[in-house]
Amino acid sequence: MLSTVSPMTVTRSSLEEMLETIKRRDEQPKDIVPALPVRPISKARLPSARRSLPVDFKIGDSATPTATLVTPKYLITTLKEKEGKKRDRHLNKENNDLGFQCDGDFGSNKITKVKVFPLHESPPCATNEESWQNDYSDLYATHSTSPSVTDESTSGGNVNCVLNKEFQVWCQLSNGQWKSGKIESASIEDSLVMLSDGSVVTVPRGNILPANPDYLEGNDDLIRLSFLNEPSVLHNLQTRYYDDQIYTKAGRILVAINPFNDVHFHENEFRTRKKLMYPLVHAIAESTFNEMMRGEENQSIILSGQSGAGKTKTASIVIEYLASLGGHNDMQHKLLQANLILEAFGNAKTFMNHNSSRFGKLIEIHFNSTGEICGAQIETLLLEKSRVAHLSKGERSYHIFYQLCSGAPSHLKEKFNLKSSREFDYLKQSGCLTIDAVDDAQKFHTLVEALDVVQISREDQENAFAMLSAILWLGNISFQIIDSENHVEVIADEAVASASKLLGCDVHDLMLLLSTHHIQAGNNSVTQKLSSEQAIGMRNTLAKSIYASLFDWLLERINMSLKIDQQKAWRSISIVDIYGFESFQRNSFEQFCINYANERLQQYFKRHIFKLEQEEYNREGIDWTRVDFNDNQECLNLFEQKPYGLLLLLDEESKSVHATDLTLVNKLKHHLSSNPCFKGEKDGFFSVLHYAGEVSFSTTQIYMRLELWCRLF
Numbered sequence: 116m117l118s119t120v121s122p123m124t125v126t127r128s129s130l131e132e133m134l135e136t137i138k139r140r141d142e143q144p145k146d147i148v149p150a151l152p153v154r155p156i157s158k159a160r161l162p163s164a165r166r167s168l169p170v171d172f173k174i175g176d177s178a179t180p181t182a183t184l185v186t187p188k189y190l191i192t193t194l195k196e197k198e199g200k201k202r203d204r205h206l207n208k209e210n211n212d213l214g215f216q217c218d219g220d221f222g223s224n225k226i227t228k229v230k231v232f233p234l235h236e237s238p239p240c241a242t243n244e245e246s247w248q249n250d251y252s253d254l255y256a257t258h259s260t261s262p263s264v265t266d267e268s269t270s271g272g273n274v275n276c277v278l279n280k281e282f283q284v285w286c287q288l289s290n291g292q293w294k295s296g297k298i299e300s301a302s303i304e305d306s307l308v309m310l311s312d313g314s315v316v317t318v319p320r321g322n323i324l325p326a327n328p329d330y331l332e333g334n335d336d337l338i339r340l341s342f343l344n345e346p347s348v349l350h351n352l353q354t355r356y357y358d359d360q361i362y363t364k365a366g367r368i369l370v371a372i373n374p375f376n377d378v379h380f381h382e383n384e385f386r387t388r389k390k391l392m393y394p395l396v397h398a399i400a401e402s403t404f405n406e407m408m409r410g411e412e413n414q415s416i417i418l419s420g421q422s423g424a425g426k427t428k429t430a431s432i433v434i435e436y437l438a439s440l441g442g443h444n445d446m447q448h449k450l451l452q453a454n455l456i457l458e459a460f461g462n463a464k465t466f467m468n469h470n471s472s473r474f475g476k477l478i479e480i481h482f483n484s485t486g487e488i489c490g491a492q493i494e495t496l497l498l499e500k501s502r503v504a505h506l507s508k509g510e511r512s513y514h515i516f517y518q519l520c521s522g523a524p525s526h527l528k529e530k531f532n533l534k535s536s537r538e539f540d541y542l543k544q545s546g547c548l549t550i551d552a553v554d555d556a557q558k559f560h561t562l563v564e565a566l567d568v569v570q571i572s573r574e575d576q577e578n579a580f581a582m583l584s585a586i587l588w589l590g591n592i593s594f595q596i597i598d599s600e601n602h603v604e605v606i607a608d609e610a611v612a613s614a615s616k617l618l619g620c621d622v623h624d625l626m627l628l629l630s631t632h633h634i635q636a637g638n639n640s641v642t643q644k645l646s647s648e649q650a651i652g653m654r655n656t657l658a659k660s661i662y663a664s665l666f667d668w669l670l671e672r673i674n675m676s677l678k679i680d681q682q683k684a685w686r687s688i689s690i691v692d693i694y695g696f697e698s699f700q701r702n703s704f705e706q707f708c709i710n711y712a713n714e715r716l717q718q719y720f721k722r723h724i725f726k727l728e729q730e731e732y733n734r735e736g737i738d739w740t741r742v743d744f745n746d747n748q749e750c751l752n753l754f755e756q757k758p759y760g761l762l763l764l765l766d767e768e769s770k771s772v773h774a775t776d777l778t779l780v781n782k783l784k785h786h787l788s789s790n791p792c793f794k795g796e797k798d799g800f801f802s803v804l805h806y807a808g809e810v811s812f813s814t815t816q817i818y819m820r821l822e823l824w825c826r827l828f
């Protein structure tokens with residue numbers, strides 16, 4: 116089963132597949148880059164100004180503010196608030212209606228970007244700046260010009276502000292917290308600020324940022340804020356969040372905060388009044404749909420952001436809403452059920468998220484010319500196979516394993532020798548078998564119904580469950596050392612007997628496969644005994660491969676069921692939901708790939724939000740002020756550059772028989788040290804400075820993964 120694939124085919128194909136898929140979409144010729152949105156034709160109608168302080172800003176200066184232009188494209192940003200957080204603060208309703216004229220809906224663009232961020236558990240104005248920047252780095256990367264009174268590079272000198280006594284400010288205290296207050300008096304170095312609790316503090320000038328006037332508090336569009344510095348943006352989002360307003364616009368961007376519970380979306384009101392300008396995810400979906408129908412162009416909605424921030428949930432809302440717009444037909448029902456099946460097989464409880472998607476997906480929904488859904492295709496990326504065999508403390512494997520163990524009918528349990536999840540080593544290793552308020556048995560029944568809907572026969576379902584059971588039994592297979600060189604053989608027990616029976620192979624063949632290694636040298640074939648570590652690696656790789664193949668098979672069956680009716684198919688809306696940026700204490704090849712994919716997506720977003728927009732203004736001769744943004748090209752070069760990018764160097768090293776984790780790190784240091792996004796600071800570790808923060812990788816972990824691939828495939 117394993118021997119037919121060469122090591123490099125496996126290594127290269129997973130990397131290259133990801134590269135290809137993302138690149139294909141990003142590197143289209145200019146003339147087929149999705150159309151830019153309809154834009155204002157004169158400066159007077161451009162979105163309201165983003166203001167920063169001037170280089171020569173002095174407290175007490177008096178001058179008229181001028182505007183800095185920002186024209187981001189569509190984006191939904193979702194932030195994560197601590198679960199169950201008490202909402203103890205409400206906006207003054209008078210402030211809630213700011214009476215702004217809406218200058219358009221979300222839907223005049225081919226690309227809609229859905230961006231998702233976790234919200235730090237402390238209120239934004241009470242966290243230190245570094246932690247904000249880690250948690251909101253996506254947002255900051257988007258709004259790259261967060262102004263600071265001392266930051267000359269970003270202030271640009273295009274706004275003149277008057278800061279005098281009574282001026283509302285945000286000040287960062289010595290403990291790193293940001294507090295709002297009013298300036299009492301100021302000198303060149305520092306200012307006396309009266310905080311909202313009545314205390315007076317002395318704050319260095321560099322730690323002060325202007326705050327927005329009260330009447331702008333809770334504004335539903337961030338670009339209407341006078342000041343778009345970090346505390347102001349986060350405070351505005353928080354104010355709205357406390358009032359159950361989880362969505363906020365930022366021009367054509369929609370920010371969505373993860374509420375961790377059901378929030379009333381005023382959907383009926385939205386539907387009846389058709390307020391497409393509402394900061395609401397439904398408005399994004401409807402506008403995208405309308406634009407497809409009106410503009411006769413395919414559309415895309417992209418979600419990105421950190422793990423647990425709400426991307427998948429937001430995608431589900433979009434899919435459900437699109438499905439409802441596309442008419443209640445059989446296909447719509449199948450599409451929703453397909454989502455549910457992929458969740459059971461591709462989601463797991465992680466440290467960050469109880470229902471984390473461990474794969475990326477692209478769902479392409481096809482509509483006929485009257486707007487009815489007439490099929491869909493789903494592509495998946497980067498399923499986290501390692502989760503099948505290795506779990507961190509407190510995390511779970513894929514939901515389906517627990518659902519099967521607790522929900523399978525007794526005849527299946529008997530047939531597959533299925534036991535409780537606590538009997539299986541792969542599941543019990545993390546010490547976490549259940550999720551609060553989740554009934555795995557009930558979920559199993561819902562899953563079977565969904566499998567029925569997508570027309571996977573009961574027989575095929577049983578075969579799939581048999582493979583899952585085989586994986587669980589494989590995990591229980593153990594080895595005993597048989598000689599002084601640490602070679603092992605499989606212990607002939609219930610585990611190997613059950614696994615071989617479920618896999619439909621001879622038990623001795625399986626035992627041999629797991630404890631020996633065949634090397635082909637010319638015409639001769641040599642059989643080597645494996646060490647304990649190698650045998651466990653072999654067993655785990657077999658389990659992971661079976662799971663990955665099962666996942667692919669399932670996807671194929673789902674896609675068959677959602678088959679597009681080519682006679683009727685007219686236009687499509689694609690939804691991209693990859694799993695979020697990750698940074699743990701120990702990061703391995705999975706994080707390497709996930710974060711690279713997120714980095715790519717970030718560039719795609721910036722290209723559409725800033726680069727193309729600004730190019731368009733230039734072409735149209737609009738008088739505007741250039742917005743500088745942090746380009747992440749350096750980081751992408753670090754991964755992709757030829758011949759010495761991270762991907763190629765890893766690839767090359769994995770082919771070398773003399774390579775070790777140390778030769779790998781030395782090679783990386785030698786070739787990549789000149790890239791500002793690379794740090795090879797310690798032996799065995801290197802760091803990548805991503806747009807969303809620095810991630811430290813263990814070369815031992817990365818090397819071990821590559822080596823295993825080479826040895827076992």
Ligand SMILES: Nc1ncnc2c1ncn2[C@@H]1O[C@H](COP(=O)(O)OP(=O)(O)OP(=O)(O)O)[C@@H](O)[C@H]1O
Pocket residue numbers: 231373374375376377378420421422423424425426427428429467468469470471472473693694695
């Ligand atoms: N709009 C929402 N309304 C209610 N609950 C939500 C919403 N968005 C997210 N949640 C909750 O937060 C959890 C995490 O959200 P979700 O799984 O969508 O995050 P994610 O960004 O896709 O994470 P990952 O990258 O790990 O898959 C969900 O299981 C759900 O409980």
